[in-house]
Amino acid sequence: MKLTVKVWRQGTPADDGRFETRTVNDLEPSLSVLEMLDKMNDDIVKEGGDPVTFESDCREGICGACGILVNRRPHGPTPLTPACHQRLSSFNDGETVTIEPFRSGAYPVVKDLMVERSALVDVMDAGGHVQVAAGTAPDADTDRITYDTAELALDFAACIGCGACVAACPNGSANLYLGAKLAHLSMLPIPASERGMRADVMLAEADERFGPCSLHGECALVCPANIPLVAISYVNKERMRCALRGKND
């Protein structure tokens, strides 16, 4: 198959950026959108041009490195699927596909499709962890965690950190990402013992870096990890809990 690709080109963070239109031939519907970019880059390089910069690594939908807007939608047309697993079979032969970097105030463009997502990391670094030194942990079987609780915690823990939720949100809120972590750690006995402190510092950092949530719900529609929308309610829940208790537990 053949596609016309309108791809965003931006040399440096300071540049204005613009769309460049190219045709990519000899594609197979089973290829991913990223493999299509590989092929397009090969054409560009052979013509002596500068290939389009984009990020990816595992290409298995788990590292969260990939993330682009495909036809204005974070990751691409297929729901619950990261860019590296979006297939060309979603498009018709000859169709025009628009590819851009994630658009969000929190994500400056580095080059072409590559953005800086360190704000996500900073929020996690602030408090998304548990204070246990290696070798001091108690036997994992002593604290019983029921099957249902463990499974529910895992539903929230599945976030791959791709940041698509922020890119989809009209306010640039990170509440799906943030809530997923707060929810996950609040359900496990040892991590739960630091809930208050965690909520306090993570929320303070997030308030500075991201926009507020006004319940649009766009985030969950593009999340490749299927993080349930209810995750966003944990942000306020943990905020309230922390404020009401007035102590860091």
Added chain:
Amino acid sequence: MLLDSREPGGPADEAWSRAKKDYRLVGTSNRRKFTIIVVGTGLAGAGSAATLADLGYNVISVTYHDAPRRAHSVAAQGGINAARAKKVDNDSVSRFVKDTVKGGDFRGREREAFRLAEVSAGVIDHLNAIGVPFAREYGGSLNTRSFGGVQVSRTYYTRGQTGQQLQVAAASDLARQVNAGRVKQYVRHEMVDLVVEDGRAQGVIVRNLLTGELKPLLGHAVVLATGGYGNIYYRSTLAKNSNASAAWRAHRRGAHMAMPSFIQFHPTALPISTEWQSKTILMSESLRNDGRIWVPKEPGDSRPANDIPEGERDYYLERKYPAFGNLTPRDVASRAAKDVIDAGHGVGPLKNSVYLDFRDAIARLGRDEIAARYGNLFHMYDDATGEDPYTVPMRIAPGAHFTMGGLWTDYQLMTSIPGLFAAGEAGFGYHGANRLGANSLLSACVDGWFTIPNTVPDYLAGHLGKPVISEDSPAVTEALESSYSRFDRLLGIEGQTPPRDYHRRLGEVLYKGCGVTRSAEGLIAAIAKIRQIRSEFYEDLLIAGPVDRVNQELEYAGRVEDYLQLAEMLCVDAYDRDESCGAHFRVEHQTSGGEAKRDDESWAKISAWESRGWSDEPVFTRHTEPLEYEAVPLEVRDYR
């Protein structure tokens, strides 16, 4: 030269406790006088950096990713082994060691297998404490499943995303130390050389991937936790950026490479179906617990799978290995698949795969139970191939996966360069000639959280009072200059062919010449081809794009250059090891039944390589370390 593994003497099962008792310590107030550079933020790197920092050392952590959480460990699906023996299926530390040593076809160190087993329970406890939501039984205790190569259930897991959960927890453990100011984190920085001064590793040269700037990072010791090099085969199950460069650059500075040809081909990778496919996605081998593997009995049978009647299917693993059946170890399963494919029984459009069929399991357990067990994997398969595995059998094929070889290290995980340590898949330890499923996440965690934090201080204790070398010391200047001139040289070629082309060609040569099976003849031919590709690379390489900004082509070119050298050593090692063992199957050495024939008399030893003369014809020197088995006597590996 004979290498000294510096293993503790005495009974094997007490080696680790004894070693720990004997290690020298650094007093708490002296720790902050030491700086340790940890390259890599996978399980091994994040664990090492976090724990060393928690102990009070200054730690510098480096990764080429934008965030530690993206390290390749994130992709592991199946699970992590531990000899916790909580069930009544008779598991124990000694059984774990036996499975590991035997699984590795007696080409790994027994004492390291003991350390792996002994520390394993603590690894699970730690991971649980820092937020891994391990699968639980209904009553609340940890659940386990079984994996290829063992007959007990010792694999802990979190659905099909064990690696992700472990990696995210490890990254958060590291983040805690970054946040506390005890770790200085360099993201988007790639290590491109090692600084060796006074015969000791004292720093690394890193390249800022956003600006292209080169910079030295200096310290008292360096830990490489930079993962495996399976990507040398171009298409593999690894993340696209995984590479050999850090280890190879350390090798070029004098660190021996141990058994580089020991590469595991995973039997349940997705087959290649189109040219532009960028990798062979891995399907977790936990699928082999319920899926049955077969091919049509008739070569060339091109009927759709469901039209082939039961009597005309060859469940070749169950036929050949009745005791283990579909759960035979990976090397055995991969070879059996290659045999049937080579004999014309392969299925799929390119006839390069075998079926993994859930029909019987769905009939026995119901669709819902299968969906509960493997739902996300089925979804992933459907997504990648457009076929529904609930109704049509999956297609799988062997793909390059895990590297048992790597930097040679002694029992302390120190390489042949004092002060340079290797942890996780970057090293060669534990797995021998074949890794058992779910032992690798464990080894990366054991190295990271438990071994390195004991052995690096033992080394540092001997260097108290020594300052970090200065940025203008001769070794730093030399390493910086050689890195600059290396990149300038690559940029100066100004040819016509992008790095990907060389990598692709190299991959084809390696799959053919040093793949699931090897022969002397094939290896010699492969070496000649590799040299050819290498010389073309230096004549016609094209690097597009700017040098002072992100340039993924230049990053790639450096990695491919290293692969083109390592590839030759890989073939030399495979040629030199004139026996079959584990994943290394030399067709000259097989039993009448087609099984691998080991030669313990000549080859119960580790080969560790030194190389010189890369500007011209490389010269390889093999050093050896004899292997001895005390608790698990040498025996023929038989899974029938």
